[in-house]
Amino acid sequence: MSSTKMILGVFDDPDEMMDGIDGLQKNSVTIYDVYTPMPIHGIEDKLNIKDSRLGYAAFLCGCTGLSVIFSIVYYTLVHDWPMNIGGKPHFAMPDFVPFCFEWTVLFTAFGMVGTFFFATHLFPGRTARVMDLRATNDKFVIAINPKGLSLPHEDITRILTEAGATEVKHNERKYVSYE
Incomplete structure (x- = not known):
């Protein structure tokens, strides 16, 4: 051999x-x-x-971020602490959009970094x-x-x-x- x-x-x-x-x-x-x-x-x-499957991971991370913040905002503004502001309904969708967008981007960005390091074994501290x-x-x-x-x-x-x-x-x- x-x-x-x-x-x-x-x-x-x-x-x-x-x-x-x-x-x-x-x-x-x-x-x-x-x-x-x-x-x-x-x-x-x-x-x-x-082809890379990182796009699927990005989609899943974005969906996770969207569902997490939607749940938090819905619970907070509709059930836990409903406020009557100008006669608007408690479940006003335009109020949810900025939060949902930002958290979707946040979860996608951090999820992609973690997924990339996990998939390529290039996490910090490892010898090249x-x-x-x-x-x-x-x-x-x-x-x-x-x-x-x-x-x-x-x-x-x-x-x-x-x-x-x-x-x-x-x-x-x-x-x-x-x-």
Whole structure:
């Protein structure tokens, strides 16, 4: 059994990296992840990344905020402390709109922050996991998990170098800390 935990292909150009992804996918090599210093158009489709479900979480957080403040305002203004102001009814909907809107936005904002941190494991206090620090500056990195691959490591190295990789590293899976 190999001691290699991760194979990293380091590229200088995003187009060469996209060619490397194509070459690996033609040979049925599963790509663990791709690290880039900037967004690259079309990479999600190429890696078959599903659309985010954060919108559903935002909707649920907004509905929660709306129902919480509507319940509080309704209970307060209709049941607990009804006031006769200018002959208006106690349950006047235009009075509820500003509160409901603001609390919907508040719950959605805080809920999205919490959901994002939970989904991406980027909550505060956690050490950042970066395969290669140069991927945050000027390099493009393809990470391949060699477990269960039918191709030998030399063939993966050849595919990456033919695509234009400036460096191919067979390393232990160590995470680099920013500290």
